[in-house]
Amino acid sequence: MNKIKTGQCYLYRENGYESMVIDITLKKQIEHEALKDAFSLTIQRFDYLSCKLKEVAGDFYLEQNSLPFVIRNSPNHIPLGGKEANEHLIDVHFHDKTLYIDYHHGLCDGKGILPFVRSLLYHYISITTGEKLSINNNYTESSSYLLNETKEPGNLILSPLKHTQKEYTGVYSIPLASEQASRLTHSYRREVSIDSSSLLSFAKNHNATPAIAIAILFSEAIANTDNLTNSETVICNLAVDLRDGVGLNNTFKNCVSTAKLPYIASNQDSYEKLAENNRELIANFKKEENINYQLNTIISLSNHLDGIEGFTNKQQTLSIFNNLLSDTFILSYIGQMDLGDIDQYVHSVHTYSSGTRGLSIEMIALKEKFYLDIMQSFSNEKYIEAFLQLLKDNSINYDSLTLKKYSTPKDMLHNKSIL
Structure with missing residues (x-):
């Protein structure tokens, strides 16, 4: 086992x-x-x-x-x-x-x-x-x-190096999410498909990657919609893969942390400057000392749980995750499906879950389109509409379906008897 x-x-x-x-x-x-x-x-x-x-x-x-x-x-x-x-x-x-x-x-x-x-x-x-x-x-x-395809990252012994990620003050919390006291039984999801050539053109013109471009535009949408002041910072929590940094690029097991990409509402920086700042933040995040720190944090939590007896006590220790809110929003880009000849047989691809408090975006790509699943714990679409308007304003072509109320089922592990 x-x-x-x-x-x-x-x-x-x-x-x-x-x-x-x-x-x-x-x-x-x-x-x-x-x-x-x-x-x-x-x-x-x-x-x-x-x-x-x-x-x-x-x-x-x-x-x-x-x-x-x-x-x-x-x-x-x-x-x-x-x-x-x-x-x-x-x-x-x-x-x-x-x-x-x-x-x-x-x-x-x-x-x-x-x-x-x-x-x-x-x-x-x-x-x-x-x-x-x-x-x-x-x-x-x-x-x-x-x-290392089946290697468990949690068993690595890494040098206890310091992290390089900056902490931010005045981080904006979406009121519609921060007011929710408990995890919902459902979520709301909007599917958006974006033309690859127009998004890549925008990204190239502003020295951004596709993920950085989406992070900037959605941050701007939130800041503009809620009329944020210069004391409030929108944070995109960008999922970053740690595999390559610890020599486990083939492992199938969980090996991800998040980099914080800030957007200050009053900042007059151009898209190019914002993209440059984000590139620098991500590059620093991927340095050895920070990669080790991020994975060591995950390992430390696992080791701490190992010292706690019984399912109920472990569950209580992790209860903070039941309704955790990651301010301001989450962006996870899995990457290109990289299907080769098979791509021509595929119409679309989406990835999602439910129950997460706040707003999160899952992003995945085929050759001709990027697919975004924008998931919310609230039904108001004002941030999505502002984001779509920014896509239009920047000549980024897209299609969008109507908002769906949905849920994916919870596992049955909690019903098993404790041995």
């Missing part, structure tokens, strides 16, 4: 933690039997994802799960880790043209699940088209594990 370390904080939420979802809409109807065959080939390669959690004295360990996966024809999400999912921590299902991959954040993060997703798509499209396809993918059913 392998003890979960960096994913521990997702295992003790009150009443369970909501599923993470990647949904991929193809250009043709999904064939059930072909998907089952593709999954069978894929899980042979990613056999470590065929697992369940075993609880021992309040600690969780991964162990092999011999129960079958059921590839369902249904758009409905089921609780992970429970009987309905045969205790599995991933669930693959489909409806019409849309493929859903649900996974537990305690098992892995977005970057960690992507190789599995790419491989599943590769096998499915190969089976249904009969064509020999090209994909930048080392994860076929016959390939061996990559270096």
Whole structure:
């Protein structure tokens, strides 16, 4: 059995933690039997994802799960880790043209699940088209594990170096979120697809990356909408992958922290200057001393939990996460799907979860479009509308669907008896 370390904080939420979802809409109807065959080939390669959690004295360990996966024809999400999912921590299902991959954040993060997703798509499209396809993918059913692919970052021993991230005062908290005293049973989500060429052109013209461009524009939207003063700072909490910095670029396990990107409402800096500042902040964040500090912080929390006896006491220790609000908002860019020839068969891709307090944005890309899922714990769309207007003002082409009220189910781990 392998003890979960960096994913521990997702295992003790009150009443369970909501599923993470990647949904991929193809250009043709999904064939059930072909998907089952593709999954069978894929899980042979990613056999470590065929697992369940075993609880021992309040600690969780991964162990092999011999129960079958059921590839369902249904758009409905089921609780992970429970009987309905045969205790599995991933669930693959489909409806019409849309493929859903649900996974537990305690098992892995977005970057960690992507190789599995790419491989599943590769096998499915190969089976249904009969064509020999090209994909930048080392994860076929016959390939061996990559270096450190199953390595647990939480077991690393790192030099206790100091962090370099600046602390900010006057950080703005969205009133609609700060007023919410408890975690909601649902969230609100707006899907936005952005034309790649126009976003990349804007980013290039202002010396920004796509993620930095979105961070700046959404920060500006919040500042303008709420008429912030020069004493208030909008913070974009940008998810930053730590893998390369600690030599574990292939691990599927959780290995992410957040860099704080500030936007001061009264600042008259150009987009170029803001992008330059953000690039510098991210570069400093990725320095060895700070990467070590960030991962050591996660490891220290895990080690602290190891010293606490019993599930209930561990859950109480982590209760602060039940309704945590990350001011001002969160942005997570998983990256390019990098599908090669398969890209032409995919219409769209989205990634989301529910229950998070405040406002968070998940971002992922195909060749021709960037896909944003803007998730809120409130229904007011004023920040989204202001953001879309800024896209329009800057000649960034986009499409947007209407706001959805939705939820992804909480896991069933909390219903298991403590051993």
